[in-house]
Amino acid sequence: MTPSGLYTDWQQWLLLAAPVLGALALLYLLRPRRRRVEVPFGGLWQRVLQESEARVLGKQWRRILSFVLLAALAGLLLASLAEPMFTKAPVAVDARAVPHTVIVVDTSASMASASGASTRLQEAILAVEKLVDAAPAPARFLLLAASSHTRVLSGWGAERPALKEALRRLQPTSAGLDLQRAHEAAGQALAGRAQPRIVLVSDGGRPQVAFDVPAQPPLQHVWVGPARPAAEAAQKRGAASPSATAGELLPSGLANLAVEQVRVRPDAGDPSRGTLTVRVRNDGRGAVAAQLLIAGSGTAQTVGDFERDEALRRLHELDLPPGSSSHDIPGLDLSAPRIGVRVRPRPVSDGTLANDVAAYDDWGFAVLAERKEIRVLLVGPRNLFLEASLHASDRIRVGARDGAEGVLPASAYDATRFSAVDRGRHGIDVVILNQVDLPLPDGTPGLVLQLPAPATLTAATPGAKPLPPVQYAEAPELAVRAGDHPLMRGVSFQDANFDKVRVLRPQPGDTVLAIARPSSPVMVARQQGVRRVEWGLDLDETDLGGRYAMPILVDNAIAWLVGEDEPLVTPIEPGRPWAVEAPVSGLRWTYHEPGQLPRPARVSGTQLLGASEAHGIHVWRADDGREVARPTALPATEQPGDVGARGEPWRPLPPILRSGERLAALPAWALLLLVAAAALALEWGLYLRRRTL
Amino acid sequence: MAEAGPRAIRDDLFDAAFLGRVEQLALLARRMASSGQRAQRRTRKSGSGLEFADHREYTPGDDPRGIDWNLYARSERLNLKQYEEEEDLSVWFLLDRSSSMTMAPEGVPTLFDRALQVTAALSYISLSNLDRVAVVPFGETIAPPMRPLRGRNQFFRILRALSALEPGGKTAIRGALEAFERHQPRRGLVLLLSDFYDPTGLGDGLRHLSIRGYEPMVLQLCDRSLLDPQLWGDLAMVDVETGEVREMTLTPALMAKYRKAFEAFSAEVERAAREVGARYLQVDVSTPFDEVVMKVFRAGGFLG
Numbered sequence: 001m002t003p004s005g006l007y008t009d010w011q012q013w014l015l016l017a018a019p020v021l022g023a024l025a026l027l028y029l030l031r032p033r034r035r036r037v038e039v040p041f042g043g044l045w046q047r048v049l050q051e052s053e054a055r056v057l058g059k060q061w062r063r064i065l066s067f068v069l070l071a072a073l074a075g076l077l078l079a080s081l082a083e084p085m086f087t088k089a090p091v092a093v094d095a096r097a098v099p100h101t102v103i104v105v106d107t108s109a110s111m112a113s114a115s116g117a118s119t120r121l122q123e124a125i126l127a128v129e130k131l132v133d134a135a136p137a138p139a140r141f142l143l144l145a146a147s148s149h150t151r152v153l154s155g156w157g158a159e160r161p162a163l164k165e166a167l168r169r170l171q172p173t174s175a176g177l178d179l180q181r182a183h184e185a186a187g188q189a190l191a192g193r194a195q196p197r198i199v200l201v202s203d204g205g206r207p208q209v210a211f212d213v214p215a216q217p218p219l220q221h222v223w224v225g226p227a228r229p230a231a232e233a234a235q236k237r238g239a240a241s242p243s244a245t246a247g248e249l250l251p252s253g254l255a256n257l258a259v260e261q262v263r264v265r266p267d268a269g270d271p272s273r274g275t276l277t278v279r280v281r282n283d284g285r286g287a288v289a290a291q292l293l294i295a296g297s298g299t300a301q302t303v304g305d306f307e308r309d310e311a312l313r314r315l316h317e318l319d320l321p322p323g324s325s326s327h328d329i330p331g332l333d334l335s336a337p338r339i340g341v342r343v344r345p346r347p348v349s350d351g352t353l354a355n356d357v358a359a360y361d362d363w364g365f366a367v368l369a370e371r372k373e374i375r376v377l378l379v380g381p382r383n384l385f386l387e388a389s390l391h392a393s394d395r396i397r398v399g400a401r402d403g404a405e406g407v408l409p410a411s412a413y414d415a416t417r418f419s420a421v422d423r424g425r426h427g428i429d430v431v432i433l434n435q436v437d438l439p440l441p442d443g444t445p446g447l448v449l450q451l452p453a454p455a456t457l458t459a460a461t462p463g464a465k466p467l468p469p470v471q472y473a474e475a476p477e478l479a480v481r482a483g484d485h486p487l488m489r490g491v492s493f494q495d496a497n498f499d500k501v502r503v504l505r506p507q508p509g510d511t512v513l514a515i516a517r518p519s520s521p522v523m524v525a526r527q528q529g530v531r532r533v534e535w536g537l538d539l540d541e542t543d544l545g546g547r548y549a550m551p552i553l554v555d556n557a558i559a560w561l562v563g564e565d566e567p568l569v570t571p572i573e574p575g576r577p578w579a580v581e582a583p584v585s586g587l588r589w590t591y592h593e594p595g596q597l598p599r600p601a602r603v604s605g606t607q608l609l610g611a612s613e614a615h616g617i618h619v620w621r622a623d624d625g626r627e628v629a630r631p632t633a634l635p636a637t638e639q640p641g642d643v644g645a646r647g648e649p650w651r652p653l654p655p656i657l658r659s660g661e662r663l664a665a666l667p668a669w670a671l672l673l674l675v676a677a678a679a680l681a682l683e684w685g686l687y688l689r690r691r692t693l
Numbered sequence: 694m695a696e697a698g699p700r701a702i703r704d705d706l707f708d709a710a711f712l713g714r715v716e717q718l719a720l721l722a723r724r725m726a727s728s729g730q731r732a733q734r735r736t737r738k739s740g741s742g743l744e745f746a747d748h749r750e751y752t753p754g755d756d757p758r759g760i761d762w763n764l765y766a767r768s769e770r771l772n773l774k775q776y777e778e779e780e781d782l783s784v785w786f787l788l789d790r791s792s793s794m795t796m797a798p799e800g801v802p803t804l805f806d807r808a809l810q811v812t813a814a815l816s817y818i819s820l821s822n823l824d825r826v827a828v829v830p831f832g833e834t835i836a837p838p839m840r841p842l843r844g845r846n847q848f849f850r851i852l853r854a855l856s857a858l859e860p861g862g863k864t865a866i867r868g869a870l871e872a873f874e875r876h877q878p879r880r881g882l883v884l885l886l887s888d889f890y891d892p893t894g895l896g897d898g899l900r901h902l903s904i905r906g907y908e909p910m911v912l913q914l915c916d917r918s919l920l921d922p923q924l925w926g927d928l929a930m931v932d933v934e935t936g937e938v939r940e941m942t943l944t945p946a947l948m949a950k951y952r953k954a955f956e957a958f959s960a961e962v963e964r965a966a967r968e969v970g971a972r973y974l975q976v977d978v979s980t981p982f983d984e985v986v987m988k989v990f991r992a993g994g995f996l997g
Contacts, residue, residue, distance in 0.1 A: 034927045034928055034929040034940055035924075035926070035927070035928050035929065036928075036929045036931055036938075037922075037924060037928050037929065037930055037931065038796065038931050038932075038933045039796070039919075039930045039931065039932060039933065040792075040793035040794075040796040040888065040890055040919070040933055040934075041793055041888075041890035041932065041934075042930055042931070042932030042935060042937050042939055043890070043892045043932070044890070044951070044954055044955060044958060045930050045939055045941065045951065046939060047954050048947060048950045048951045048954050049939065049941055051950065051954075
């Protein structure tokens with residue numbers, strides 16, 4: 001036993017012994033007093049007592065019993081001064097016979113859920129402590145914390161205090177549970193060890209990878225949380241793993257609200273404002289009156305940062321039906337690039353909040369994509385509407401960085417000059433070819449507005465297969481085909497008129513954005529390789545240029561071509577390894593994990609590598625001031641009400657304790673109290689019997 | 694014990710009725726003596742008495758007036774006449790004054806009071822018989838014995854001495870008897886009045902007294918009402934002399950054992966008395982004192 005362990009045990013046993021001793025002292029003080037009677041010759045009574053007690057078998061038995069009880073009490077008290085573990089053979093244990101158990105404690109996000117006064121992780125810690133206390137003393141344990149990855153909390157050992165100390169340091173993460181990895185780690189740790197066994201303590205949160213439990217080493221589940229009753233019932237029946245749908249296992253009257261997704265759509269023409277779309281989930285069985293708290297900040301990373309008053313932007317009240325539902329919040333100030341959204345039950349009249357089973361999933365985060373300057377080269381005849389649309393966006397610059405003209409006639413255009421290799425010099429991000437049949441620069445995305453076809457088509461070379469004829473649609477009715485595509489976001493052709501459009505021939509993998517009814521493609525986006533957008537439009541043959549859709553179309557096209565099709569950066573999932581694209585290579589980056597001190601980032605080329613189980617906004621900052629921020633989105637598997645089928649078969653296993661060790665499994669203090677209570681009851685009974693004589 | 698001073702006589706013990714009863718007892722005692730028992734007690738010591746006892750050979754230095762000349766005429770040998778010498782009998786009343794003698798249920802006289810009455814009555818009878826009487830109280834130790842009194846007119850001094858006695862303390866019979874003997878009082882009858890509740894026993898003390906030439910008589914006073922107390926359950930028995938506490942659960946069975954133990958104890962006392970040839974009487978406190986006196990008479994040896 002280590003000194004610290006001894007100290008801990010002393011404290012525990014003193015805490016246990018104090019009330020017991022106090023009760024005994026109180027009973028002693030309150031015990032009925034004997035009547036005092038004066039006698040002339042006590043020696044005569046002494047003779048009587050000696051003869052009587054020595055001869056009466058019952059009294060002899062009572063004396064022996066009292067002695068045994070007193071001896072047992074004294075022995076237990078003395079034994080409690082040492083480490084009170086019950087073992088049949090604490091010394092000379094055969095190492096080959098020592099059971100080895102790997103305890104895997106689920107620390108995934110759902111373990112932070114609380115159905116009562118304690119979280120599931122706290123329940124798990126108690127369950128492990130009971131299991132450890134009940135095991136035979138020589139048994140050795142390895143403690144693993146499993147979430148997205150597996151950590152060793154306490155190495156192989158039989159020291160209970162050290163193991164419990166490690167247990168108490170456990171904290172739930174915001175990551176999912178990678179049970180496969182945990183099981184592999186446990187199996188490796190048990191390789192070659194005697195009596196191997198794995199104990200998984202979990203709320204049944206769905207593993208990311210379903211797998212079959214191998215025959216060896218045996219796996220035993222210890223369930224915590226609301227799934228436990230169903231699991232235990234299933235175990236008694238010898239049935240397979242329990243299953244329940246989301247929400248069914250939430251106790252009646254409790255709710256859990258969660259933010260599933262946060263999206264932002266900047267307003268066309270005013271990107272400093274936009275519409276926030278929040279998808280929230282109500283895991284309860286009925287509608288819940290809720291609040292949405294929307295916070296924005298330029299620097300916040302954690303929930304605590306967003307909870308500051310100055311970060312609060314908007315407060316919305318809404319009624320949430322069971323299940324998932326989306327809610328649009330228009331007109332949101334997007335001046336701050338980092339957005340935090342919290343959903344919570346609406347406070348009742350006295351200011352208190354309704355019970356929410358899990359707090360970890362109440363927050364969702366979003367980061368607006370950086371709106372960098374985009375340089376555009378326009379080639380072809382000048383068009384007022386096209387140029388006006390380009391200038392409508394405050395981040396689009398027409399013209400090269402090296403002073404080249406932004407609008408070039410076809411004769412002055414040299415595609416090789418604006419290749420992507422030299423982008424650092426000329427800075428051209430996008431080339432727009434308007435009514436010219438010229439190639440795009442290598443590696444440079446472009447928007448091509450198709451020429452009207454020549455009057456006659458001839459084969460390019462003699463004997464070659466003639467080109468297919470160019471098709472046109474006269475006075476067509478255009479319709480948006482891919483409304484969800486970033487290029488067509490906010491676009492409508494309802495008020496535009498077209499005299500003539502060219503029907504395009506999309507290649508495999510292209511996305512048809514718009515058609516001339518009934519089905520002729522007139523707008524195509526090519527995502528494979530260098531991005532390219534084709535419009536079968538001649539802006540002189542339509543009034544689209546004067547419509548609201550024109551600048552939106554142009555802005556969407558330019559943003560999509562440079563890879564900024566989404567206004568939000570892609571969220572990352574806590575616990576999963578990620579590689580975040582850095583804007584430039586060769587810089588030294590510092591990683592700012594939410595709630596942690598900055599540390600040097602792992603960089604591979606232009607990839608920022610890492611993994612974290614923290615929920616919030618992760619930030620990488622370069623030494624030249626550049627910054628990359630990524631929000632996290634909780635894994636969908638970590639819903640507090642989703643404790644459903646796990647995929648692996650249920651294997652009822654014999655308990656860790658062998659039948660002969662049942663008694664030893666009783667906690668020492670319980671046994672002590674039991675004996676003390678029995679002694680008191682017996683003494684009290686004997687006293688009552690004497691009083692009735 | 695120092696002689697009693699001019700103290701008052703206890704009216705509760707020695708009232709007029711008591712005195713009248715004592716006088717009757719004295720008359721009764723004389724009648725009993727005249728009917729067969731001698732009123733005076735004679736010693737074996739040869740001396741100047743009136744009754745011839747024996748002859749012994751004359752040796753120089755003897756009083757020639759004692760020579761039996763008639764015998765000399767017949768045998769021509771000088772012999773002295775021997776007479777039995779009449780001598781006053783000393784009666785010592787060794788009275789136990791320990792705390793245990795004061796134990797008695799309510800309404801019942803204590804052993805000590807009964808002992809005082811018996812002592813007074815026997816003293817009166819002895820004084821009437823011209824014996825010398827002294828009362829010696831004892832407990833753990835003993836005071837120097839008082840000078841024996843003689844004559845009936847000394848009776849009230851006896852009563853005052855008895856009235857002045859205060860009970861208390863422990864019992865140590867052997868030590869008390871040895872201390873009594875060390876003061877070398879005149880040999881005589883020693884009447885021991887006690888409950889004999891002494892852990893060390895009675896035998897050694899009596900043996901010591903007998904070896905020194907005293908004639909002990911044992912009067913064991915007891916209170917049989919204490920053998921049947923109406924007490925049951927858990928009790929703490931406190932020894933009134935030593936203060937020792939013995940916790941026990943008193944049951945009818947245990948009480949029966951106690952009675953048996955008491956009888957065994959009394960038998961031990963009697964056996965100790967018989968071993969030294971002493972007379973033994975057990976007297977219950979409820980017995981009137983005059984009956985006790987008559988028992989003493991019937992036991993014999995008290996009056997010459």
